[in-house]
Amino acid sequence: MNQVVVHPERCVGCMQCMLACATAHSRNGTLFGATLERPQPKPRIHVGAGRFNEGFPNRCRHCQPAPCQSACLAGAINRIASTGTVMINLDRCINCASCAMACPYGVIRFHEDPFGPPNRPIAVKCDNCSNRVVKGLIPACVEVCKAGALTWEAVDDAMRRKNREVARAMTGEADCPNVPAGVALLKFIKRAELELNER
Amino acid sequence: MLDQKSSLSVTKDCDLLYAKARRDGIETVWERHEAQQPQCGFCDMGLSCRICVMGPCRVDPFGEGPQTGVCGADADIIVARNLCRMIAAGAASHSDHGRDLVEVLAGVANGSAIGYKIRDEAKLKRLATEYGIAVDGKETLALAGELAQEMMEDYGMRRKAIQLVDRAPQKRQEVWKKFNLIPRGIDRETSEMMHRTHMGVDNNWVTLLLQGMRNALSDGWGGSMIATEVSDILFGVPTPRSTMVNAGVLKADQVNIVVHGHNPVVSEMVSLACQSQDLLDLAKAKGAVGINLVGVCCTGNELLMRRGIAMAGNHLMTELILSTGAVDMMIVDYQCIMPSLGKVAGCYHTKMISTSDKAQFPQMEHVEFHPDNAEKKAFDVVRTAVENFTNRKGAPFIPVEPQPAVGGFSVETIISALGGTADPLIDAIKTGKIRGAVGIVGCNNPKIKHDYGHVTLTKRLIENDILVIDTGCVSVANAKAGFKLPEAAEMAGPGLQAICKALGIPPVLHMGSCVDNVRILVLVSALANALGVDICNLPVAGSAPEWYSEKAVTIGVYFVASGVTTHLGPMPPITGSMNVVKLLTEGLKDVVGATFAVEPDPEKAAIFLRQTIEGKRQALGLDSRSVG
Numbered sequence: 152m153n154q155v156v157v158h159p160e161r162c163v164g165c166m167q168c169m170l171a172c173a174t175a176h177s178r179n180g181t182l183f184g185a186t187l188e189r190p191q192p193k194p195r196i197h198v199g200a201g202r203f204n205e206g207f208p209n210r211c212r213h214c215q216p217a218p219c220q221s222a223c224l225a226g227a228i229n230r231i232a233s234t235g236t237v238m239i240n241l242d243r244c245i246n247c248a249s250c251a252m253a254c255p256y257g258v259i260r261f262h263e264d265p266f267g268p269p270n271r272p273i274a275v276k277c278d279n280c281s282n283r284v285v286k287g288l289i290p291a292c293v294e295v296c297k298a299g300a301l302t303w304e305a306v307d308d309a310m311r312r313k314n315r316e317v318a319r320a321m322t323g324e325a326d327c328p329n330v331p332a333g334v335a336l337l338k339f340i341k342r343a344e345l346e347l348n349e350r
Numbered sequence: 351m352l353d354q355k356s357s358l359s360v361t362k363d364c365d366l367l368y369a370k371a372r373r374d375g376i377e378t379v380w381e382r383h384e385a386q387q388p389q390c391g392f393c394d395m396g397l398s399c400r401i402c403v404m405g406p407c408r409v410d411p412f413g414e415g416p417q418t419g420v421c422g423a424d425a426d427i428i429v430a431r432n433l434c435r436m437i438a439a440g441a442a443s444h445s446d447h448g449r450d451l452v453e454v455l456a457g458v459a460n461g462s463a464i465g466y467k468i469r470d471e472a473k474l475k476r477l478a479t480e481y482g483i484a485v486d487g488k489e490t491l492a493l494a495g496e497l498a499q500e501m502m503e504d505y506g507m508r509r510k511a512i513q514l515v516d517r518a519p520q521k522r523q524e525v526w527k528k529f530n531l532i533p534r535g536i537d538r539e540t541s542e543m544m545h546r547t548h549m550g551v552d553n554n555w556v557t558l559l560l561q562g563m564r565n566a567l568s569d570g571w572g573g574s575m576i577a578t579e580v581s582d583i584l585f586g587v588p589t590p591r592s593t594m595v596n597a598g599v600l601k602a603d604q605v606n607i608v609v610h611g612h613n614p615v616v617s618e619m620v621s622l623a624c625q626s627q628d629l630l631d632l633a634k635a636k637g638a639v640g641i642n643l644v645g646v647c648c649t650g651n652e653l654l655m656r657r658g659i660a661m662a663g664n665h666l667m668t669e670l671i672l673s674t675g676a677v678d679m680m681i682v683d684y685q686c687i688m689p690s691l692g693k694v695a696g697c698y699h700t701k702m703i704s705t706s707d708k709a710q711f712p713q714m715e716h717v718e719f720h721p722d723n724a725e726k727k728a729f730d731v732v733r734t735a736v737e738n739f740t741n742r743k744g745a746p747f748i749p750v751e752p753q754p755a756v757g758g759f760s761v762e763t764i765i766s767a768l769g770g771t772a773d774p775l776i777d778a779i780k781t782g783k784i785r786g787a788v789g790i791v792g793c794n795n796p797k798i799k800h801d802y803g804h805v806t807l808t809k810r811l812i813e814n815d816i817l818v819i820d821t822g823c824v825s826v827a828n829a830k831a832g833f834k835l836p837e838a839a840e841m842a843g844p845g846l847q848a849i850c851k852a853l854g855i856p857p858v859l860h861m862g863s864c865v866d867n868v869r870i871l872v873l874v875s876a877l878a879n880a881l882g883v884d885i886c887n888l889p890v891a892g893s894a895p896e897w898y899s900e901k902a903v904t905i906g907v908y909f910v911a912s913g914v915t916t917h918l919g920p921m922p923p924i925t926g927s928m929n930v931v932k933l934l935t936e937g938l939k940d941v942v943g944a945t946f947a948v949e950p951d952p953e954k955a956a957i958f959l960r961q962t963i964e965g966k967r968q969a970l971g972l973d974s975r976s977v978g
Contacts, residue, residue: 343949
């Protein structure tokens with residue numbers, strides 16, 4: 152079963168996944184159209200800044216068991232058995248925020264949604280782009296990520312690949328770095344800049 | 351609000367005013383920088399391209415995603431094009447500033463620039479002679495008109511070479527000829543740079559970067575140099591002057607007017623208006639003791655250099671200065687003026703005035719200054735500022751006492767302080783009392799702790815007998831740190847200390863605004879000529895520890911292209927192409943005899959710069975120290 156796998160070391164912090172997510176969850180379906188829509192569609196993936204201002208694409212892990220689901224007394228959160236996706240029922244959500252308090256990752260937000268009940272904020276989070284996937288598309292965030300920080304694949308496949316990369320790095324040549332030189336250079340400079348602030 | 355673990359600055363007034371600004375609910379550059387994190391890695395690496403509308407495109411630095419834009423440009427081409435467009439923008443900015451001065455010069459000649467005049471006839475004559483104009487028997491104004499015409503030709507396309515490259519040592523000009531780097535026209539090189547970076551024109555990243563150097567040289571030895579020289583003709587050649595710096599230069603009991611921006615065309619007229627007896631009387635009537643004109647940013651440096659007018663702060667201080675609540679008016683022209691300032695001023699009684707027909711800002715009143723009306727407009731706005739004195743909301747918060755400093759070191763005054771020739775300086779370098787000189791220039795950047803880079807680097811260099819000359823925002827940082835007093839010789843190493851004491855000069859010489867970086871070019875040319883070597887052989891270097899702007903990129907490139915190895919604190923957006931990185935940090939040595947180096951930590955940068963200087967000394971056959 153495919154799912155969105157996050158490779159944080161690849162995130163360059165461009166936030167394109169956020170724009171694509173909001174667009175994919177709009178009625179209009181285009182970026183410009185989505186920005187004009189009311190209520191405003193909002194991203195369900197959130198790029199945060201790490202300690203060295205490196206990007207991190209934070210999204211729902213669709214946990215099993217899901218703390219949000221356990222915390223939802225209104226019974227608005229359920230799991231689609233075939234895909235494992237944890238979904239929020241827009242009409243049953245009572246906006247109590249219990250799910251958000253239970254969520255270990257801080258990826259549930261509260262606002263009006265283009266597809267939600269009118270004039271009422273509800274809990275909104277990643278739905279694994281279920282509407283796109285049934286049409287044979289991949290999730291919007293994965294589609295736009297040009298740095299390979301988000302992939303759509305079976306977790307076991309991703310882990311096997313990573314295992315192979317790690318194993319090869321152990322026996323790799325010294326001049327064959329794991330990370331491209333330019334990326335390593337920029338990271339090094341950014342760290343150095345931030346360390347100055349501690350002085 | 352920022353999670354402020356440690357202070358944002360090495361300066362006390364910055365930290366105290368930042369706290370005040372936050373109490374007043376003001377959002378500053380630091381909050382906005384925090385809100386931008388993480389910044390886009392494609393852009394940070396120079397790998398995003400917005401040049402055409404087949405795109406926008408970006409190249410995956412990890413090698414799996416797209417490796418070329420829609421047009422087929424690879425990482426090298428995209429990075430080079432982006433960097434070259436930064437150079438073009440920087441050259442355009444400084445050179446357009448120069449153009450405005452040439453227009454005033456022409457206006458003085460034909461009588462339309464009311465209130466402006468030729469303040470230094472001798473310099474006018476020297477410049478006219480350089481431009482091949484027969485000087486003898488000509489009226490001053492006629493000469494000014496002819497010089498303005500000749501300088502306009504430098505901006506155009508009729509020349510094979512702009513005039514002032516002749517000031518460079520012969521050996522340097524030969525290097526430029528060999529690599530076809532001699533700028534033909536100031537605007538021409540910028541236009542050609544924009545042309546070559548259009549989709550489907552120059553797609554060789556090396557030749558793109560060579561044109562980038564020619565474009566930067568068209569600024570350094572063209573537009574910027576004209577800006578400085580014409581400013582000297584119109585407003586006087588700077589001479590050493592005592593002044594005061596930091597937020598403490600604002601006065602609770604006076605009308606405080608802050609000029610911000612770059613061009614002395616506006617600030618000089620404001621300075622004259624502030625001395626008007628009518629307005630001083632009006633200030634008294636409003637309960638103020640006087641009118642206190644101070645500067646921030648480079649237009650402040652221009653006034654400091656020529657009038658000794660005080661400096662309240664540098665780039666990152668511009669918002670905080672308003673949070674004193676003591677500023678009755680801020681008058682801006684162009685460049686480096688944060689569009690947030692109008693909003694900040696809205697929290698206080700401060701009136702914000704924009705003056706340039708090419709620079710307007712939100713929440714500012716626009717009073718357009720032109721050479722023919724500047725005298726009157728300056729009078730009008732200063733009167734408005736005086737009238738605003740009574741609108742202050744509560745007592746101002748002026749957190750520190752001002753720091754005295756000396757500024758105003760033009761090449762002319764440095765040479766005259768040395769007794770008419772550069773020989774004493776050259777002797778001091780030869781004997782090793784002074785190891786060499788570093789020009790520390792450039793901006794502030796919220797990526798680097800405010801003024802930490804400038805002050806730390808300067809301290810380490812003078813401790814090691816390296817003379818520091820500075821311009822722009824660095825000069826304010828160093829003045830605030832107390833380096834700009836003759837007594838600061840105590841902070842220098844024994845050799846530099848002895849020379850400073852003998853000449854009565856500080857170990858850090860303030861050479862002016864950011865266009866005045868060209869004074870450094872003129873100075874190093876004089877030294878190279880005196881020694882009969884090329885600039886790249888001299889024990890000198892450049893540094894921009896906290897740079898942020900496109901103008902700074904251009905300055906860095908014209909320094910390097912002129913043979914001055916230059917250190918940068920923040921990394922330019924080039925890491926997407928290790929080919930470009932290697933060319934700029936290594937390969938250029940074989941082209942122009944100088945390279946760039948990037949190092950955010952000023953302690954390590956000081957070691958690099960000392961090694962550079964000692965290496966040059968060794969190559970010249972002078973004594974050299976090991977640095978490690």
